[in-house]
Amino acid sequence: MIERRRSVPYAGASTGAKARDEVTRILRRFGCESVGFMDDFDKHEVLLAFTHRGRRIQVRASAKGWAQMYLKENPWSYRRRSITKVEHEQRALRQGHIAVNSMLRDLIKGQMTAVECGILSFEAVFMPHMITADGRSLVERLNDGDFVRAIGGRIGVSDERHNHSTG
Numbered sequence: 001m002i003e004r005r006r007s008v009p010y011a012g013a014s015t016g017a018k019a020r021d022e023v024t025r026i027l028r029r030f031g032c033e034s035v036g037f038m039d040d041f042d043k044h045e046v047l048l049a050f051t052h053r054g055r056r057i058q059v060r061a062s063a064k065g066w067a068q069m070y071l072k073e074n075p076w077s078y079r080r081r082s083i084t085k086v087e088h089e090q091r092a093l094r095q096g097h098i099a100v101n102s103m104l105r106d107l108i109k110g111q112m113t114a115v116e117c118g119i120l121s122f123e124a125v126f127m128p129h130m131i132t133a134d135g136r137s138l139v140e141r142l143n144d145g146d147f148v149r150a151i152g153g154r155i156g157v158s159d160e161r162h163n164h165s166t167g
Contacts, residue, residue, distance in 0.1 A: 008070045009099075016046075016101030023048065023101075023108050030112055037101075044093060046100045048108075052122065056131040061104050063096030070095065 013019075024035045027050050038047040044064040050057050067089070076088040083091070114120045128139040136144075143154045 008073050010066065010102050011070060011095065011099070013095070013098045013102045016098050019101040019105040023105050026108055026112050027052075030115075039097070044096065046097070046104065048104050052126075055126075057126050057129045058131055058137060059104065059107070059129050061100035063093060063100050066096035066099045066103070067092040 020037055023037075027035045030052070032050045032052045033054075035048075035050040038049065039045075040047060044062065044067075046061045046063065048059045048061070070092045071089060074092075076083075076085040080088060111120075111125045115122050115125055128137065130138050132138055132141050134141065139155060142148065148154060
């Protein structure tokens, strides 16, 4: 766990295993046939992939994005004599790899609760993350074609995900 100066969500998360187990339980209870996680250490992302009624869904969470948020709220200063700036950034990135599991758990828990209560349909919640025939998510596919030009810009992809400086 890293030192906390300002409050940043999930800075106190201590393990990703419990969060992953809970995501798996939630999705299995809802009838998903398969559930899996993949750590992409080069991109500093966690991928949650699952199948529901034959539809493949993939949700990505960026440890780099979390680390950038943490570093913005808790910048390194020369008063931190015990660690260098690089060590401070590496600690933030390591904590990001733990934090994103809890973030995915809370996202899935909230979305599945909305589906179970009838607030949203499964399709409304997960359609952007559904995998199309070419292996990309629907939102990735929409961002590549004429659709983007027609609406005047990209949709559903955070600028933070494509503009990382940490790591």
